[in-house]
Amino acid sequence: MKEGQSSRTAEAAAALRANHFQNTQNPVFSDPYAFELTSKGWKKLLSSSLIIKVMNSAVLNRTLGLLTGQVVGRSRYAEDLLAQAVQQNTQQYVLVGAGLDSFALRESHHYPTLKIFEVDHPDTQAAKQAKLKKLGNIPTTVEFVAINFEKESISEALIRSLYDQSAPAFFSWLGTTHYLNPETTLQTLKSIAEFAANGSEVVLDYSTDFQELNGIERLGSIGVAQFTHLLKEPLLGQFKPIDLHQAVEQMGFEVVEDLSGEAITERYFNARTDEIRHTSATRLLHLRLNRN
Numbered sequence: 357m358k359e360g361q362s363s364r365t366a367e368a369a370a371a372l373r374a375n376h377f378q379n380t381q382n383p384v385f386s387d388p389y390a391f392e393l394t395s396k397g398w399k400k401l402l403s404s405s406l407i408i409k410v411m412n413s414a415v416l417n418r419t420l421g422l423l424t425g426q427v428v429g430r431s432r433y434a435e436d437l438l439a440q441a442v443q444q445n446t447q448q449y450v451l452v453g454a455g456l457d458s459f460a461l462r463e464s465h466h467y468p469t470l471k472i473f474e475v476d477h478p479d480t481q482a483a484k485q486a487k488l489k490k491l492g493n494i495p496t497t498v499e500f501v502a503i504n505f506e507k508e509s510i511s512e513a514l515i516r517s518l519y520d521q522s523a524p525a526f527f528s529w530l531g532t533t534h535y536l537n538p539e540t541t542l543q544t545l546k547s548i549a550e551f552a553a554n555g556s557e558v559v560l561d562y563s564t565d566f567q568e569l570n571g572i573e574r575l576g577s578i579g580v581a582q583f584t585h586l587l588k589e590p591l592l593g594q595f596k597p598i599d600l601h602q603a604v605e606q607m608g609f610e611v612v613e614d615l616s617g618e619a620i621t622e623r624y625f626n627a628r629t630d631e632i633r634h635t636s637a638t639r640l641l642h643l644r645l646n647r648n
Contacts, residue, residue, distance in 0.1 A: 363480050364395075366455035369531055371398035372427045378402070379412050380632075384624050385428040385435075389458035393487050414631045422635035426561070427531070429620045429634045434528040434559045435463070437642060441526040441557055442467055448525035450475060452510060452544070452560075453532030456484055460498045461491060471497055471520075475513055478502040505536060510544055511551035524553045524645075529560040534638070538595060542603055549607040549645060558609070558643040563594045564636075597639065609643040 374390035376383050391402060401407050410416060417424070438449060447469055451457055454474035464472060472495075474481065481500050488494050503513040519525070527548055533541045541562070548558060601611050615623070617636035625633045 363455060363477070365531070365535065366480060367395040367398055369427045370394035370456040371402060372424045373431070374398075375402055375408070375411055376424055376428050376632075379408055380630060382628075383428070384632075385432040387431070387458055387462065389461055389491055390456070392491055393456040393458060393484070412630065417631045418633075422633065422637075425621070425625055425632050425634040426638055429624050430530045430561045430638075430640060431457070432624055433615070433620070433640050434530060435459075437557065437559055438526050438528065442470060446524050446526050446555075446557070447471060448520060448523060449473070450510075450514070450519070450525050450527045452527055452529035453505070454484075455480060455531060456487075457530075458488075460494060461488060464495045464497060468497070471499070471518070473499050473501055473514065473517055473519055475501045475503050475510060477504060505532075505540060505544065509547035509551075511547045514551065521551065522553055524555040524557075527552070527556065527558040529558065531561065533560055534563045541595075545604055545609070545643075546607050549604075549609060549647075552645055554645055554647050556645045557612075558645075559640065560643075561638050561640050562600065563638050565594050565596060600641070604643055608645055608647040610646045611641070612644050613640075613642040615640040 370387075370390045371394045373385065373387040374394060376385065377387050377390060391399065394402075448471050449459075449467075450473045451459065452475050454476045457474075460472060460474070464470070476484075481502060485494070485500065499517050501513050501517045501519075503510065515521075529544075536544075545558070548556070597614055601614070604611065616639055617634045620634040620640060
């Protein structure tokens with residue numbers, strides 16, 4: 357990521373959310389702000405009828421469409437679980453590596469008592485805030501917390517904010533661990549485990565070992581790896597589920613759910629006529645802090 361601009365992969369994810377919302381029947385996840393949040397280049401592509409036709413063809417949905425399924429599936433999953441957590445009186449929502457997520461404008465009015473903390477690189481945040489201000493008023497319940505994940509812990513960042521360490525929180529960490537060294541991911545989870553109140557929850561997505569994939573999934577993952585490398589944000593982090601589970605359980609988390617790509621497809625993309633599905637290359641993990 358270049359200094360002074362938002363993450364290119366965050367812009368790509370926003371573009372995929374925008375296309376899904378604008379050009380799909382019965383979207384799995386609706387993000388009406390995504391188009392305006394993405395870059396000028398992506399807006400130009402999304403304004404081309406030919407590009408739109410190609411992007412939403414059944415052939416592409418079975419291949420590159422796996423990316424769309426990954427992006428909208430993880431957002432839907434996280435916000436479904438957030439709604440459940442709020443019903444159980446969780447009143448703090450931490451978006452770790454918030455990127456160009458539009459929750460602040462899109463959903464915060466449904467949660468008037470929910471305190472929202474967007475934690476991300478300062479350059480991504482600066483670019484995002486400038487765009488948000490053009491789209492509407494940023495709610496007073498939102499606080500932007502700057503962090504460099506490679507240099508400081510999330511607890512060090514949150515301690516500078518109005519975050520209430522004594523109350524449980526819901527942490528959403530999407531689209532980030534793939535670009536971090538595994539050690540950094542584990543250190544961040546450990547920081548949350550040591551800092552957050554018991555009962556806090558974490559939802560994250562993570563990449564599995566590409567060598568274990570076959571056919572179009574393996575080719576697609578290699579293609580995605582090359583794409584992110586061209587964007588100067590290479591894929592770095594992969595985990596075997598059993599190893600990751602053991603690591604987080606030692607920190608005090610219980611694994612509530614770990615959904616495979618196939619399970620995510622079954623839950624959110626079953627029998628879709630556009631044939632969008634979720635890739636097998638990434639999984640969704642739901643953790644709850646349960647220190648004895």
